[in-house]
Amino acid sequence: IFFRVFCPHLLLVPMGLGDKFIRGIEKFEKKVDAWAAEGEAEERRKKAVSFVDELGPELTGKMVCTGDSCSSGKAKTADALAGKTVALYFSAHWCPPCRAFTPQLAEWYTKDLAAKGLEIVFVSWDKDQGSFDEYLDQMPWKALPFSARDKKDALGKKLHIKGIPSLVIFDADGTLITTEGREVVTQDPTGSKFPWKGA
Structure with missing residues (x-):
């Protein structure tokens, strides 16, 4: 790092100081790595979320019917996400790449990822409630209610x-x-x- 950033030309080192100079460079490189790690950690802290505060107390889900009874799919945020690795999925029905990716994600989630402890929350960029409802019906996970536009924007x-x-x-x-x-x-x-730490 030192040579690339600060010394693009030939550097002459007095005889007998070569090893000491190299050790100094190595020490400096470690400091640069530490600074980079601190910066990354600070960025992660800034983007940390409080799920209940930033998603609200309740999540919604698609209507599920069994026999003569139907369930709204609603759940308390704290209960639904407790102990889970959480993925916020920003997507919309009007977006072609989203419509291509959602079925894949749903398959991976249902087949493997949910059992491993991943919970996904759909954060909709749809333009109206009807589009949101239609799109959510294709998803096996919960969602931030469409009415919570302020929370969607803040996130x-x-x-x-x-x-x-x-x-x-x-x-x-x-x-x-x-x-x-x-x-x-x-x-x-x-x-x-x-859970892909260090990804």
Whole structure:
């Protein structure tokens, strides 16, 4: 790092000081690595979330009917996400890449990832309640209620969501694991490296 950044030209070192100089360079490189790690940790702290505060007290889900009875699919946020690795899925029905990715994610979730402790929460960028309901019906997980537009906007801003589909993964305590969840899960759909810390 030192040579690349600070010394692009030949450097002459007085005789007998070569080893000492090299040790100094190595020490400096370790400091640079430590600074980078501290910066990354600080960025993760800034993006940490409190699930109940930022998603609200209750999540919604698709209507599930068994026989003559139907369930709304609603659940308390704290209960639904307790002890889980949580992925916030920013997506919308009007988005073609989202419609292509959602069935894949649903298959991976149902087949392997849910059993390993992943819980997904759909954060909708749909334009109306009807589109939201239609899209949620294709998903086997919970969602931030469509009416909570203020929370959707706040999360998008906090996590710097620039486009969809986007999958942001958090540890059970709300600590950010990765903002590149779509790529991470696509490369490891069975969750062999779950919960993908260090991704």
